[in-house]
Amino acid sequence: MKKVRLLIFLLIVIWNLGNFIQALALLNHNFLFAFPILKPTYHLVCHQQADKLIHVFGTSTLLCARCTGIYLGGLFGAFALIFTGRKISLPTKYLLYSSVPMFLDVGFVMFGFYSYSKPVAFLTGLLLGSVGIVYLTELIEKFLSQKRNFTE
Amino acid sequence: MKRLYPVLIAGFSAGVFEIVPMAKSLSCCLIIPTAALFALYLEMKSTDRAEPFDISLGVRFGLLTGIFAALFGVTIETIVTLITKTNDLVESFPQMQQMLETFPVDKMTRSEVVGMLETVAEQIKTVGFAPLYTFALLVNTLIVNSIFGIIGGMIGVKLLNNKYYGGK
16 A cells, blocks of 8 residues: 555656756756657646746746646645555545635636636645545555455 | 447547647646546446446546547647647747747757757648657657546546445
8 A cells, every 4th residue: 555655656756846847957957858848748737828837946837836736735645645554535525625716716717806826726726636636546546456356 | 349439439529629729728637537537427328337337447448538539639639730730839939949048058958959849840830740749749648648537537436436326
């Protein structure tokens, strides 16, 4: 169980590092060669509107504030899960509850109740991401245990 | 073949949605997981399924939906690019070039990266097809869509089992 959680965490670390590829290129210029490949890759999961990207050390992320929040939330959640030894079982309603602030924010911005705010988008994404990863880990573990039972 | 209809339909719909600009920016990473859920729903309706789904079926359906969405999406995008001789890369190239020009890296690295992008953008503008770009796009889309499809398939199983099979 711990190995699976560690693997999930590592995969999310890699995904998040890709999001900050421009900042990483400041540390090692060779990372810039990955930029032309990663930009369209992250475009598959995010609109990448320039005004919604997060700026770090004079560079910008590849994902918007909301998506960055979701994946960083996933990273924090996955990290916390490594230290939680027990089996997890989360009712579906918590996933739905955690997505409510994000969808409300999307709706309010879309209908002009207030203008887009990066911190709000980031935080609502962070909430969904951190709950979502718990849920996803539960499903992955369930799938693997089903597979194990089937082969035994 | 008939068993593949749900994933084919869902994959095709997602592939089309992935290249429609408005739909793409509104739903971004939700398209593929939703398509996987849709594929499971179609399977449930078409077979009058009496028993709950197990997660491995969700994974299989999600994976196949992701793969088909990638294949359809890249094919449609390639055809559209061939006709219009422009795409996201060409449109965002000036912005990317500007970003790279101001990027604090050595001149050689910068010119090599810009050169790479320029070659691809030029090929698209003149012939409407860049083999390297299309190959990279296909590989990326296959990987990303498969992962998001599997996630969608697993969540879809849980949601459908909760709604139609009393949470089994």
